[in-house]
Amino acid sequence: MDSLISDTPKRRRAGGRRGHQDRAGHAVIEQMPFRQPFNPDRPTEPLGPEGVAAIHDGVLHILSEIGIEFLNPDAVAHLKRAGCRVDGTNVRMDRDFVTEMVARAPAEFTITPRNPDRALRIGGGWMAFGNVSSPPNYWDLKTGKQTGSWARYVDFLKLSQYFNCIHFVGGYPVEPVDVHAAIRHLDCLQAKLELTDKVVHAYSLGRERVEDVMEMVRIAGGLSHAEFEAQPRMYTNINSVSPLKHDFPMLEGAMIHARRGQPVIVTPFTLAGAMAPVTMAGAVTLSLAEALAAIALLQFIAPGAPVAIGTFTSNVDMKSGAPAFGTPEYIRATQMTGQMARFYGLPLRSSGVCAANVPDAQATWETSASLWAAIQSGSNMVYHAAGWLEGGLIASPEKFVMDCEMLQQIQRYFDPALWATGPGDLALDAVAEVGSGGHYFGCQHTQDRYQQAFYAPFLSDWRNYEAWDAAGGVWTAERAHALSRRIIDGFEAPPLAEDRREALAEFVAQRKAEGGAPTDF
C-alpha cells in the first residue's frame, strides 16, 4: 500500500502555520492542548493491610506451589537456569525469587515516540489514555455493524491523532480484515507512523512482526539502533491465557521487547466465574500471579526492563456467560489491583470498557464507571479509553468522540486551579463588593477570570430544551456522529520528514517483497 499522504507536505500547508490551524481539521472543535494529566487524588483503597498481605500471600502461593505454564521453550530454559522448579511447561518460582525479580523493575519510565513532545511518563501519578484497540468490527449510526476494514482503520487513526486527550495509539483501533495478515502489520504501522506522532505499540504476534514494528518505529524516529535501545520508544502488551498460562508468541514478543529496553505490559484476561475464580479477590490474585510470573521472567533476562501490571479483571453475566464491563465488581477489582501494583512498586494499566452494543446511556454509565475505576486505582495507562463497544468487539467513531469528551473532563478535573484557596480564589473582596443585591457576572473578579474559569465541553449541549429542540433536538450520539465525520474529513497529518517517510516506504516495500510475516501462528 502506498504512502497515505501522496501530495507534498509543502503544498498542503501553503497557508502557513496560521492557515493550518484555522483549517477545518484542527478548528472543528476547541480542545484542550496535548498535555499528560497528573492524577492528584489519593487512590480509593478497599483493602486493609491484612487484605493486601492476604492477596500477596495468595500470589506467592500460586507461583510457588501451583505454578504457571510457560508455552515457550526459551522462557522455560531461562527460568530453569534461574533455579525455578520446572516440570514440562509448568514452572514454579520460589517466593524470594519472585520478590527479588519484581524489585528489579522501575517504578516509572518514559516512552518517547517520534515526536518527542508526545513523550509519556508511565508511573506515579501520571496518566495516559489510549484509543480502543483490536475490535474486529465497526459500527456507526449510518452503517450499522460492519467487519473492520482498512478505510475504517485509517479513520480511527485520524481521530486518535486529532484528539489531544488521546496520548498513545495502542493496538489497531479496528482490525483491517481486508488487509492480508502477512503484511497487515506493515501497512498498519506505516499508516500509524505517518498519520500520528504519538506513542505506538507492537502486537506480540511472532518475532517477525515485533522486529518489523521496532524497525519501523526506529526509522520513523530517525534513530540509530543504539538510540532506539537507549530508552523506551514504543511498547507491547501481552495477555496470559488464563488460567495460569503464557503462550509462545506473547512470551517471545515480551522477551524481545525487554531485551531491547522497550516496555512490556502484562495483562491477564481474568473474567471472574469463567477463566478465574468467581470471587473478586480470587480473580485479582490469579491475575497478579500470572502478571508477576511474566514480569519475573523478563526481569531475570533483562534486569530493570520497564514493565507494568495490566488488569482486565471483570465478571461475566452468570445467566449467559457473556463478559460484563464497568460493573461494581469491575471497579473494586481495579481498585484492588491498583493497591497491589503500588505494593509491588509497578505502574498499572487498566481500561475504558463497556458491554453495551451502541453508544447510549448504558455504554456511558459502564464506560464512566471504568474511567472512574482507572482514576481511583491510580492507573497509569488506560487502554481502550475511546471508541470501545460490545465488550471490545466493536469500534465506533461516535463512542470515540463521546469518550474524548469524558476524557477532557477528567483532565480538567485534575487541574489544581479547581481547589486553589489563595486570596484571589476565596474572593472575599468580590463577596463584599457584590453584596446581597447584585450578581457576579459583571464584577471585576469575574471579568478577570471568566474565560478560563470553567471547562467548556465540545459535545455537551447546554442550551435549554426549547433552544435545543428548535435546533433539531439532536441526541448526543448523533452530535458525535456529525463531529466524527467533520474531524476525519478535515484531518491533516502531523509533520514527518520526507527522508523518514521514504525510508519507511522502502522498508515496507522490501518486507512485502520478502513475503511479510508468517501467518501460521
Place this chain on the structure above:
Amino acid sequence: MDSLISDTPKRRRAGGRRGHQDRAGHAVIEQMPFRQPFNPDRPTEPLGPEGVAAIHDGVLHILSEIGIEFLNPDAVAHLKRAGCRVDGTNVRMDRDFVTEMVARAPAEFTITPRNPDRALRIGGGWMAFGNVSSPPNYWDLKTGKQTGSWARYVDFLKLSQYFNCIHFVGGYPVEPVDVHAAIRHLDCLQAKLELTDKVVHAYSLGRERVEDVMEMVRIAGGLSHAEFEAQPRMYTNINSVSPLKHDFPMLEGAMIHARRGQPVIVTPFTLAGAMAPVTMAGAVTLSLAEALAAIALLQFIAPGAPVAIGTFTSNVDMKSGAPAFGTPEYIRATQMTGQMARFYGLPLRSSGVCAANVPDAQATWETSASLWAAIQSGSNMVYHAAGWLEGGLIASPEKFVMDCEMLQQIQRYFDPALWATGPGDLALDAVAEVGSGGHYFGCQHTQDRYQQAFYAPFLSDWRNYEAWDAAGGVWTAERAHALSRRIIDGFEAPPLAEDRREALAEFVAQRKAEGGAPTDF
C-alpha cells in the same frame, strides 16, 4: 381530591402475600431489597489542611464582617437577642458565636417515616437517595415536553415507591400545575403518604403549608403530637437566595421544623460566576457562610436541632449564563464542601444532576459524575438522584429508571463482599483444582457462589450485538420507557391502616373547606 386508592386493599390483595409478590407491579424487575447503603470509601479530599483553614477563615470573615440578610423579622430578633450585630436586615455574627452554635448540632440523626422499616440514618458513612424534586415540566419519549400535571405527579410517586434504591421521597417529583396552589400541598402530601411509605419532606413555603404537612405526617404515622416531636419524622430543605440572603418563608419553615425537632437542610444555590464568585473555592466559601448562618440561627432557637449542610454549588456556561451540572468544577466543589462538612461535624446533602435535555449519553455522564461526587464527598443525602433533566426543569420517567440502575450499582459497589479476602474469597484451592486446562464455570467454588457473586442489572442489555439486534435493537432510553410504564401500570400501594387513611382524608377535606393555604407568597 378523593383518596387515590378507592377499592379496598383487601380485594386488591386477594392473592395473599405470595400472589401480591408475583403480580406485575412487584415482579417487573428483580431488584435489590430496601436497605440503606453505607459508604466505606475514604472521601476524596482535594484540600490540604491549609485549604480547609483558609475556607473556614473565609466563612467566618463573611459572617462576621460582611453579614447575611435575614428577611424575616423573627429571625432578626432572635439573632439580636443572641448578641449579633444587626443593621436592618443585615446580621453579622461573631466568629465564636458561629463556632459555638454549629457545635450544638448533632453529627448524625435518624428520620423515621410512617413505615419504621424505612427509617434513615443521616450522617457518618450512611447514604440515602431521593427522587427528583420540583421540576415544572415533564418529558417522556412518547409525549415530549409537557407542563407538569397531577397524573404525572402520581406516576412518579409510584416509581419512587417501587424502587428500593430510592430511600426518601423529597419534594414533588414534578410540579402538578393543574392543582391549585392553595390546596396543592394537601393533595400532594395525601397522595404521597398513601402511595409511599418512605421519608417525606415539607416545602418551606409559608407557615400554613408547613404545619399542614407536619400534621399529615403525624396522622399517617399514627402518632401523638408528643411522639411526632420526640424524633425526626420528616424534614425540610431551604435554599438561600444567593448571594448572602435568606428569605422570609424559608426561614419561617426552617424555624418551625427546628423547634419541633424535625431536620432542616440548608442548601444555598451558589452558581459560580452568577450568584457566587467565579472561583470554586469562592463559591464554596459563600455557600458555607450562607448555610452556617441559618444553622447558627436554628441552633440558637433550638439547641441540638438536626440540621445538614446542603451543597448545590456548580458553574454556569460562561457563553450563555446557563447553569451546568456534573462538571469537573461541580465535582471538586462537592468534594470540598464534603471536607468542610466533616470539619464542622455536620451531615452533607448533595444531588444527582445534569444539564442534558433528554436521557442520552450526555445526561448519563453528567449524572454519573454528580453521583460519584456524592460518593467521593461523603454525602449523606442525595437529592434528585433519579429522574432529573434540563438542570431540574424536566422530570423524566426514562431518566428515573436509568438513574435507579446506576443507584443499584452504587449500592452493590458498597458491598464488602467485593473486596473480602478470606480463604474462600482467595479461592486458592479452586485455582489448584481448575489448574491451567479448565475453566471455572463448573467448579464447586463457583457453583456454591454464582447466584450471589455478581450484580445483575435490570436495565443493561448484556447480550451480544446480534442477539440484541434480533430482539429489536432497543437503546437504553427506550428500554427504560417500556419499563417505567410497566412499573406504573402494575403498581400496588404499600399498606396503610384504614383509620389513618380516613383521618388523612378528613384532615384534607377540612383544610380545603377552610380554603387551604394563602397563595400570595
